[in-house]
Amino acid sequence: MENIPHQMAATASQPAMYPSQTPYPQLLQQQQQQIHMFWNYQRQEIEQVNDFRNHQLPLARIKKIMKADEDVRMISAEAPILFSKACELFILELTIRSWLHAEENKRRTLQKNDIAAAITRTDIFDFLVDIVPRDDIKEEAATFGAILGPPGVATGATGVPYYYPPMGQPMMGQPAMPGMDQGIYLQAPPHPPSQAWQSVWQTTPDDGSYASGGGGTSSNQANLDGQDESSGFLI
Amino acid sequence: MSEKEKDVVVTEKVVSEADELPKTIVRRVVKDKLSQLSKDSDVNVLRESLQGFCESARIFIHFLSATASDVCKESKRQIINAEDVFKALEEIEFAEFVAPLRTSLEEFRRKNAKRKSESLKAKEMNKKGKMKEPPVTNGGGSEEEDEDESSEE
Numbered sequence: 001m002e003n004i005p006h007q008m009a010a011t012a013s014q015p016a017m018y019p020s021q022t023p024y025p026q027l028l029q030q031q032q033q034q035i036h037m038f039w040n041y042q043r044q045e046i047e048q049v050n051d052f053r054n055h056q057l058p059l060a061r062i063k064k065i066m067k068a069d070e071d072v073r074m075i076s077a078e079a080p081i082l083f084s085k086a087c088e089l090f091i092l093e094l095t096i097r098s099w100l101h102a103e104e105n106k107r108r109t110l111q112k113n114d115i116a117a118a119i120t121r122t123d124i125f126d127f128l129v130d131i132v133p134r135d136d137i138k139e140e141a142a143t144f145g146a147i148l149g150p151p152g153v154a155t156g157a158t159g160v161p162y163y164y165p166p167m168g169q170p171m172m173g174q175p176a177m178p179g180m181d182q183g184i185y186l187q188a189p190p191h192p193p194s195q196a197w198q199s200v201w202q203t204t205p206d207d208g209s210y211a212s213g214g215g216g217t218s219s220n221q222a223n224l225d226g227q228d229e230s231s232g233f234l235i
Numbered sequence: 236m237s238e239k240e241k242d243v244v245v246t247e248k249v250v251s252e253a254d255e256l257p258k259t260i261v262r263r264v265v266k267d268k269l270s271q272l273s274k275d276s277d278v279n280v281l282r283e284s285l286q287g288f289c290e291s292a293r294i295f296i297h298f299l300s301a302t303a304s305d306v307c308k309e310s311k312r313q314i315i316n317a318e319d320v321f322k323a324l325e326e327i328e329f330a331e332f333v334a335p336l337r338t339s340l341e342e343f344r345r346k347n348a349k350r351k352s353e354s355l356k357a358k359e360m361n362k363k364g365k366m367k368e369p370p371v372t373n374g375g376g377s378e379e380e381d382e383d384e385s386s387e388e
Contacts, residue, residue, distance in 0.1 A: 072315070078343070124329060
C-alpha cells in the first residue's frame with residue numbers, strides 16, 4: 001500500500017494523462033484495496049507457475065486436438081509439452097478470473113456465467129466469445145462497451161487496454177462515475193496496461209508492491225517505478 | 236427445465252469425449268487453484284462449468300496451434316517448433332506465458348538429456364555384457380528414433 005502515495009504523485013504530475021484531481025477519494029482507496037487483493041492473488045499465480053506441478057495433460061490427446069486442424073501438419077516433439085503447459089496456464093487464468101466474478105457476486109460456486117463473464121472482460125479471451133454462452137451477462141457487456149468506448153482510442157500498440165473492475169463493487173457504469181472513468185480509461189498512458197500483466201507473469205514480486213514491474217518486457221524497463229501508475233488505475 | 240437443457244446440448248457443437256481434454260485433470264487444475272484462492276472455504280465447480288473450462292482450453296489449443304502453424308509457415312519451415320509456439324503466444328497476446336513456458340522447456344530438455352545419457356550408459360553396459368555383435372548401429376538408430384518420434388505426423 002505504500003506505493004499509493006507514489007502513484008498519486010506520479011499521476012498528479014502528468015495531468016495530460018489523468019485527471020489531476022481525484023473527485024472520489026474514498027471510493028478510490030477502496031478500489032485500490034481491492035486492486036491490492038487482486039494482485040495478491042496474481043502473485044500466488046506466479047508462484048504456482050514456477051511450481052512444476054505435475055498436472056501434465058496427456059500429450060497424445062493434445063496432439064490429437066492440434067491435428068484436428070488440417071493446417072497443422074508436422075509438430076516437433078517439444079511442441080505438445082509446451083501446449084500442455086500453456087493449456088494449464090490458460091486454465092489457471094480462466095479459473096482466477098471466473099472466481100473473481102463469483103466472489104463479486106458473493107457466491108461459493110463457480111457457474112458457467114462466471115466463466116462467460118471472465119471471457120467477456122478479458123480481451124485476450126475474445127476468441128472464446130462464442131464458446132461459453134453469455135446470455136446472463138449481456139448487461140455487463142453493454143456497460144463495458146460504454147466505458148471502454150472505441151477500441152483503438154486508448155492505447156497505441158496492443159489496442160484495447162485491460163480492464164478489471166474492482167472486486168465486490170457494482171460495475172463502474174454508475175451515474176456518479178462515468179465521467180471520471182472515461183477520463184481514466186480513454187486517456188491511457190503510452191505503455192499499454194497489458195504490459196503490466198506481462199511483468200507480473202515474468203517476475204517474482206519482491207515486496208508488497210503492486211504489479212512490481214520487473215525486467216520482463218523491454219518496454220517496461222523504462223518505468224520500473226512508475227509502472228504502477230498505469231496498472232494502479234487501469235486495473 | 237431439463238428438456239430445455241437437452242435441447243441446448245443438442246444444438247451446441249458436441250465434441251466426443253476422446254477429443255476433449257480429460258475432465259479429471261482439468262478439474263484438478265481448477266480445484267487446486269480455487270483452494271489456493273479461497274483458503275478459508277471451498278469453492279464448488281458445477282459440472283457444466285467444468286465443461287466450460289474443458290471447451291475453452293480445447294479452443295485455446297486450436298487457436299494457439301493455428302497461430303503457431305502460421306508462424307512456422309512464414310518462416311518457410313514444415314515442422315512447428317518451440318520458437319514458433321513462443322512467437323504465436325506473443326501474437327495472440329499471451330506473452331505472459333512465454334517465460335514460464337521457457338523454464339518448463341529447459342526443465343524438460345534437461346530431464347530428456349539426462350534420460351538419454353542414462354539409457355546410453357545402460358546400452359553400453361549391455362554391449363560390454365554381450366561381447367558378440369558390433370553394437371554400433373543399434374545405439375545410433377534408437378537415439379534417432381527418440382528424437383524424431385513425433386516429427387512426422
